[in-house]
Amino acid sequence: MRIQAEHLSYTYNPGSPFSSAALKDVSLSVEEGEFFGIIGHTGSGKSTFVQHLNALLRVPTSLKKYRKKHKAPPSNTVLRVGEFDLTDKKTDFNALRSKVGMVMQYPEYQLFAETVFEDVAFGYKNFAPEKPTKEQVESAVRDALTIVGLNYDEVKEMSPFDLSGGQKRRVAIAGVIVTKPEILVLDEPAAGLDPLGKQEVMELLHRLHASWCKTIIIVSHDMDEIAENCTRVAVFSDGEVKYVLPPKELFRHAEELLALGLDVPLTAKICLALKEYGIRLECDFTTEDFLKKALALQGKGGSV
């Protein structure tokens, strides 16, 4: 499923003294199969944007209330996810939500059931078109827990609250992917975990990308993570999209990004600092490529 947004705007508390424009005329497409990154500092509109993708926030024209107030649909806004038209109030939003999984920040805070099994099964039962059999639920939960790297038989009867931080997060992710969404959106999937937990979550995302979820979208503040993993990156700033580029090209604009108050990967910082010594090091900003190019500098005397 392709995501296509054109002229998308969103204002919180419209018409009140607290009115604030979170998205201003945003146009952005994400192709099927991408591992897409979204960056931008707090309040830049990135969360508002991703919450549109499974209609947690609705385009005003898709709401009855709006239709009543304004007779004609106004705008040139386009928001499509695969075959779903999110500007149309007749769209089956429930079906959309089973295809677009959303993992919020700190998803482990949303665990609620007495056992891991019940917690993961909840999403599956909720989205099943008709009442699933016990066997169907069991096999779906088993698959989901297995793919996130947990041992089904070991954890199914445990309370999710007795697990470690990294395990809790993986249970929470299992509860979302149990419907096998085609698009998986994650807001800061590795935040707050210890280094090993971080690594495990990123490996899990690649495993999912190779199997269940065609498209992965991550919102992250960790530029090293973005440089290592993403095919393309969108930079949000002040409700607008400033750049949409592969990391390799994006982080060549290190100086502009720093001026926007954003961080850049460590590798980009080093490349930027090397320029002052008259050394041009061009790499794709992954650690691996950086090391290769940096080592190749030796013997060539300064330019790769």
Next chain:
Amino acid sequence: MKAIEFENVSFSYEEGGAFAIKNLNFSVEEGEFVAILGHNGSGKSTLARLTNGLLEADGGIIRVFGEQLTDKNLFDIRKQVGIVFQNPDNQTVASIVEDDIAFGAENIALPREEIGRRIDFALKAVGMEEFRHATVSRLSGGQKQRIAIAGVLAVMPKVLILDESTAMLDPKGRREIIDVVTRLNREQGITVLLITHFMEEALRATRAIVMNRGEIVMQGTPDDIFERHEELLTYNLTLPLIGRICKELRAGGMPVQDTLDASSLAKEIAACVSKQSI
């Protein structure tokens, strides 16, 4: 003077269960800036909560500025040891910044004028003077966390513990907090215990401690600790990325010195490259 002293302290969350803290001996001198590292579940937060009596040890002695922590002096000791937690939203009690900061000071029944003075002091210390009358819920995560620190400072503790206080913040918010804490340590002489997963943050500390399964397994200056990378890996910790890059460059035959920031590594690389070309 020792600010904090643990003598054979043990603690487990369930009776007869695994030890979260096991026979721990350690101390922190007044004015030190100590970083505590360790993977999830290694006992870092338990250690923080034991220090000001939020948890009661099963065995052993805890002393704060020489005084043994008991039921009787619990509240006096909490005035000396303040903790800032992870989630800024869970630590605000009032809707207006100055009321929120006053909460702790009001609770220890200080006179009104004194509370006013302490709010001034605390706001200044965290660099939030112009937000005195702002609504807490409309601040950014980093600003809220600075207000949480200010609330703790208004009680004027001598020890400040940050229990993963930067984990939920964006890079800018994180820098704000670490800068404030570093300044409090250097200028006000406040003893700081910084519990963190961000290896980069530990570099600011004068001493780093690595915990594993409720025990202290490594100790030294941050530089010393990060030099022992093989050992760190066995405790499920990694080097800061820059440390890994230095190590890999050396392994590939480029003799760079270990360094901890991008511009000095660039200088190192430039030196290696120019030597070669001559």
